Amino acid sequence: MASITLTHIQKTYGLGAKGNTVIHDFSAEIMDGEFVVIVGPSGCGKSTLLRMVAGLEEITQGEISIGNRVVNQVEPSERDIAMVFQNYALYPHMSVFDNMAYGLRIANKPLDEIKARVAKAADILELSHLLQRKPRELSGGQRQRVAMGRAIVRQPQVFLFDEPLSNLDAKLRAQTRLEIQKLHRELGITSLFVTHDQVEAMTLAQRMIVMNGGVMEQFGTPEEVYNRPASTFVASFIGSPPMNLLKHAPGLAEGQILGIRPEHLEIAEHGWAMKVDTVELLGAERLVHAQLGNEALTLRLDASLKAPKIGELFHAMPKAGCIHHFNAQTGKRL
Amino acid sequence: MLSLGLLILNGDKKVIFKSSWLPWVLIAPQAFIILVFFFWPAAQALIQSFQQSDVFGTNVEWNGLENFASLWRDDTYLASFKTTAIFSILVAGLGISLSLFLAFFADRITRGAWVYRTLLILPYAVAPVVAGVLWLFLFSPSVGLASYMLEKLGVQWNALLNSNHAMALIVIASVWKQISYNFLFFLAGFQSIPKSLIEAAAIDGASVWKRFWTIQLPLLTPTTFFLLVVNTVYAFFETFGIVDATTKGGPGKDTAILVYKVYFDGFKAMDLGGSAAQSVILMFIVISLTVIQFKYVERKVNY
């Protein structure tokens, strides 16, 4: 187990003036045993970052250390890490056992040790009865577990996950999320998990890095990120439905943006006047989409409350202490 | 040999290995063989085509373009050109039409398709020279079944004396041999047309025949074009065995296709300069055909 330290990381493709910089001056420290999620939209550079930690991409500038060792020039197989790929990357012609044992075989580990380690990993992931099958005979979820088994077997210092749940259907995704959580509780290995799905980030992370356009927007616990977003980007990216961001609101100063989460608006006798556009019933909740002036707003109300009708005018008030202010130009939190 | 069709010329892997010496070691065997047995002789052919040497090879003079010029003036060479052109048009044309016909029907059945396919593949396994022998037998003036039946129909068959008969013989043998190859490609072409297109056309009221002409055939254009080039190259080069087994270029020189003439002039008549010049011209023709194939077929297939 070890910490991961990224110092002033920059990644540029191409040379000189035609170079394309995808990661700008990124620094972060991940503690020993921590489960950190890097979350962001497609193209924000999160996978590139992960691959630089893995050694699959060159580091243009900056340093990456695993444990106390600078690993910029170290081969992937020498970094004592293991990676779970988005498309599983299982060797199609090898059995589940051979897939998991391959790395150990190359390292010339004795057969007994290989068998023991594979058996233990298979046990944790409930794959023991599938050891002789080939990948094409397995379901998506099972393949994903084999991919994780391959990583566990190496007993590395660091686990890297590259959007491993993206190719699973919704139900399987939820299930596998729980399994990953359980795994981390049991093994406690430092993990770096990349995803574009904020639900995965919120549920899995001990701390999370929100990334956008190659830049770190915020690095904090899920609570911090949710309750005190550092920028409008983070505010609208985390939370579903996203936080309402208003340029004009009663009592709002010039050059500021007001943020209020849909669940923090309550219907009141007096307050902000708005008109109902559409209403969506989700079962336990109701989403009311309304117009405040010429800006759109969403409210999340309990389904048992009486709902305003479409076209109706009503009032709502934000809950105390739940208002966020952002600089309109930089997007940063005030 | 162009027997393996289209190639993806662009496309590189992004994930590679780093080594300064390994790739060279891996390439070495093929590079060595290609340099010694391909580029070196090809360069020599080029040089020889500009030279004139006597039969013993001891006296070599630089001839410039004289060899090429004399080929141009040589009636037998020009005749050989014409012969080869007629030959390849016939072989390509017949070969493609007949296999298209067979593939069309093979595509329509499901049961027993493999039986037909297995039997139709057989000519691919037969060497051109053996194919020549088989058809020589069939058309043998004395015992050939085909010549027997032609005689009954009033045609006196003799490929040794009649140029048209000789040409017909080599064309038939060549087309027969190539049917398997063309058939397989056309069959694959038919099967790659989405069934939904055919069904939509049927619902629109198109008959089998109309569907063939307006939907299947146009969609088979890339395959057809590709096979056109391959069949032409086949007719130019791989039919040597057929000619040597049947007509040996005769009667006279009437079926001496270009590749046969290169062989004859180089090894029987010992005209090395002339043979080399002919080789160079042949090289040029093949390269042009290949370039055409890539420029047009690749573009057409990429929709």
Place this chain on the structure above:
Amino acid sequence: MVERNPWLTVFTHLMLCIGVIVVVFPIYLAVVGATHSSQEMAQSPIPVWFGSEGLTNFKTILMGEGPGVTTQLPVSRMMWVSLVTALCIAFGKITISLLSAFAIVYFQFPFRKTVFWGIFVTLMLPVEVRIVPTYKVIADFGMVNSFAGLTIPLIASATATFLFRQFFLTVPDELTEAAKMDGAKPMRFFWDVLLPLSKTSMAALFVIQFIYGWNQYLWPLLMSTEERMYPIVMGIRSMTAGADSQIQWNLVMSTAILALLPPALVVVLMQKWFIKGLVDTEK
């Protein structure tokens, strides 16, 4: 297909049967011819059903004795030459092409593109176009009338390299990365991962190259001046060298059957891979 007209199906089968009969007829006739005596094959019209001399004929040509044999060499020797040639060409080509394709696809090195095009150029020029000078090179090496001379120049072309290159390009990058993370060095990856995945391509190529090697005619014509190095396709040609009326058709047909049997077996038994290899590379 779409129509369910039974007459259409009958018609289709009829057309196919006619086509197949026409195509298979020469081969059928060869089998017939191989089973009759030379007298029976010298009269016109020849019989169209099988005779009883098959065993005798085959023994005659294989042993090289008996009536009407024009070459001193038994066909069994010629078949051996053909077999060695075909196998050497097939295995030789597959091996060196696998290595070259691996280098071209999975490595970056100076002149990579040049090497690629250099190999590509060989695709365009079959041996028939460079016969005179290639012969001279072989003669200079003293390789005339040898298996080396018969096979090595034919391994030079690039068809196999391109088939493998194309296939390697479809192997997912993630597999390579996973192997790297597992600690695999390039040749380890090649042996453990790439080769097993290439089995189908190798099988397809084997069929194509075996047939190519077995059926080679022009090159052995130049290379083999001694009869003991004649492949069977040359042997059969020399049997038809005489005047039409003097050809021993029954023996010629027996030889023809032997000449086409091994390639035919290879094609039919390995049909699936062969067709896949042939057709898939077009796409």
